[in-house]
Amino acid sequence: MGGEDKEIAEERSMVVDISLKDLSKKLEEFAKARDWEKYHSPRNLLLLCHICQYANVDDEQVGEVGELSEIFQWKGEVGRGLPNWEESDKEHLGEELSDVLLYLIRLSDICGIDLGLAASKKLLKNAIKYPPTSSSYSL
Numbered sequence: 001m002g003g004e005d006k007e008i009a010e011e012r013s014m015v016v017d018i019s020l021k022d023l024s025k026k027l028e029e030f031a032k033a034r035d036w037e038k039y040h041s042p043r044n045l046l047l048l049c050h051i052c053q054y055a056n057v058d059d060e061q062v063g064e065v066g067e068l069s070e071i072f073q074w075k076g077e078v079g080r081g082l083p084n085w086e087e088s089d090k091e092h093l094g095e096e097l098s099d100v101l102l103y104l105i106r107l108s109d110i111c112g113i114d115l116g117l118a119a120s121k122k123l124l125k126n127a128i129k130y131p132p133t134s135s136s137y138s139l
C-alpha cells in the first residue's frame with residue numbers, strides 16, 4: 001500500500017471522538033508529508049481561514065469562513081437541526097465547519113497556543129463573568 005493510500009486508510013479507521021491535540025498532530029503530519037510547512041505561516045493560515053483573497057479580478061477566492069457563510073446565504077433564518085435541508089447540504093456544511101476548525105487549530109499550533117487549554121480557560125472566564133443565576137445582565 002502506497003504512502004497516500006495508507007494515510008487515507010488510517011483516516012477512515014480513525015475514532016470519531018478525537019482531541020484537539022490529536023487533530024493538531026494530524027495537521028502537522030499532513031503538512032510535513034506534502035512539504036507544505038513553508039506555507040503554514042500564521043499570516044497565511046489566517047488568510048486561508050477567513051479573508052476573501054483577490055489574486056486578480058478573474059480569480060476570486062473566498063476564505064473558509066466565506067465558504068461557510070455562502071452555505072447560509074439566501075436561506076433566511078434556519079431552524080435548529082436544519083430541518084428540510086438535504087443530507088448533501090448538511091455534509092457540505094460539516095466540511096466547511098471542519099475547514100475553519102482545522103485552520104484555527106493549525107494557526108494556534110504554529111503560534112504556540114494550546115487551543116484546548118485556552119478555550120477551557122476562556123469558558124471558565126465566561127462562567128465567572130456571566131453567573132448562571134444572574135438575570136441582571138443582558139446580552
Ligand SMILES: Nc1ccn([C@H]2C[C@H](O)[C@@H](COP(=O)(O)OP(=O)(O)OP(=O)(O)O)O2)c(=O)n1
Nearest residue numbers: 027030031036039067096098099100102103106
Ligand atoms: N495549504 C493548505 C491547503 C489545504 N489544507 C487543508 C486544510 C483544509 O481542511 C483543506 C482546505 O482545502 P481546499 O483549499 O482545497 O478547500 P476546500 O476543501 O474548501 O475546497 P474548495 O475551496 O474547492 O471548496 O485542506 C492545508 O492544510 N494547507
